[in-house]
Amino acid sequence: MSARFRLPSAKSYNVRASELERERSHTQAVCNVLLLDNTVHAFKVNKSDHGQVLLELVFKHLELTERDYFGLHLNDDTSDTPRWLDPNKPIRKQLKRGSPHNLSFRVKFFVSEPSKLQEEYTRYQYFLQIKQDILTGRLPCPHNTAALLASYAYVYLLSGLTPAQAEFQYLNTARTLDLYGVELHWARDQSQTEILLGVQSVGILVFKNRVRINYFAWLKIVKISFKCKQFFIQLRKETSESRETLLGFHMGNYRACKNLWKSCVEHHTFFRLERPLPPQKNFFSHYFTLGSKFRYCGRTEVQSVQYGKEKGIKDRVFARSPSKPLCRKLVSGTDWDSVSRNSLSDERLETQSLPNRSPPGTPNQNVFVINCLKSL
Incomplete structure (x- = not known):
């Protein structure tokens, strides 16, 4: 006969639960994604998942409709070349061993006209990306254009322009920069x-x-x-x-x-x-x-x-990050020196024989620069 025993309620150790947790830690990966508003969000995925799974989690978190313009940039310090997460390959084959992994959510394909972006929310993400690229030196920008862009980033607080209108003008000017979308x-x-x-x-x-x-x-x-x-x-x-x-x-x-x-x-x-x-x-x-x-x-x-x-949501309501600090950095000579040092060649890249790509209907530059400077 087999005897029945009652397991004691105390002094027990759940081996199976510990083993399951160990298995999960080996099959799961934590990915810290830096978003364009400079916040970091952690996403958990299985290492066997394809990159598209992580992309979908980020898109869902941002409630982004126009998704194909964006991607996840791999922050690999050992590589001096741009690397993007491939949506069709397993994550474990693209990320280094260990966890968490650091990635950046970025614009991957830059449209030639901001009017091609149907949602105001998508244009806002573009606006954050270009603003960040100019500050870090990734997108070299002449001083006069930088002042004009800074005015768009802040001037809607002083005039009748709505944030959406100011951001549209910002993108319309930024697209004329020599290295825009390169x-x-x-x-x-x-x-x-x-x-x-x-x-x-x-x-x-x-x-x-x-x-x-x-x-x-x-x-x-x-x-x-x-x-x-x-x-x-x-x-x-x-x-x-x-x-x-x-x-x-x-x-x-x-x-x-x-x-x-x-x-x-x-x-x-x-x-x-x-x-x-x-x-x-x-x-x-x-x-x-x-x-x-x-x-x-x-x-x-x-x-x-x-x-x-x-599918675009034209009347989407969302919160914007403050733009005032950017305006001060862009028009400050000291900060511009640091931007130049962070650029790819330590100096602004120049081009020869480029066609004139000035945006149509650009307002008088001096008026915007003066308004921006007065507000600081």
Whole structure:
């Protein structure tokens, strides 16, 4: 006969509960995401989840409708190249071991016109991003333009402009900056001279000694590819040329090279195509080739604009962060010195022969600057 025993209520140890907690700690990852209002929010995901799961958690937390313009930037101190969380790959393959992990919520694709953003809330997120980029030196800005932008960031408190109107004017002015929407990657040319390759909505740019020396529009590019640390751009043959031109660039390592290639694939697909091309299409693999199955699978700009028109919440109510400290920093000479030191080249990047991209209907600059300075 088997005897029955009553477990004592005290002096017990739940082994199974401890084991389950241990298993959860090994399968879960805590991701601290820095949002554009400078707040940090922690999200818990399973390491086996794909990046899209974490993205959806962040979008849901922000109640963001127009989502495809944004992404999660991986804050990896050992990498000198931009890295984005891939929504189609497991999180455990993209983040380093250990927890918590630090990521930044950022604008990934910068539209050419703020009117393409259907929601005021989306434009506000853009506004926070550009404001942050100027302060950190990521987006170099001339002093007079900085003062004008600072006035937009604060002037609605002094005049009849609503916050939404001021932010729209802010974005309309910021889009004329030379490096607006440019994702920069360190590289070297064939003579081993240090350069910067910039990926933008309209194509690929080359900077040398803080000056833009070349620009390749997507229409002129036949193919982009990479092999090990070599990144290649194959250009269309001009009427005066006998064959196509192949340009090669040296990247710091394989990871940096692949990140640049992926950025080109994403920007071309998002801005130039009406919809992402399926992987089985042969002409897609002909355009972007060599050693990777990566494809951009989100909405394109055309699809995002249409989705915003259909699903956007035009009368959304939300709270804004204070703008006054930014205005003071932007028009202060001392703070501008620190901004310059934080820029990619320690000095403002300049460009040559750029077209005039002044926004239409920009108010008199001096009036806005004077109003801003009077308010400080």
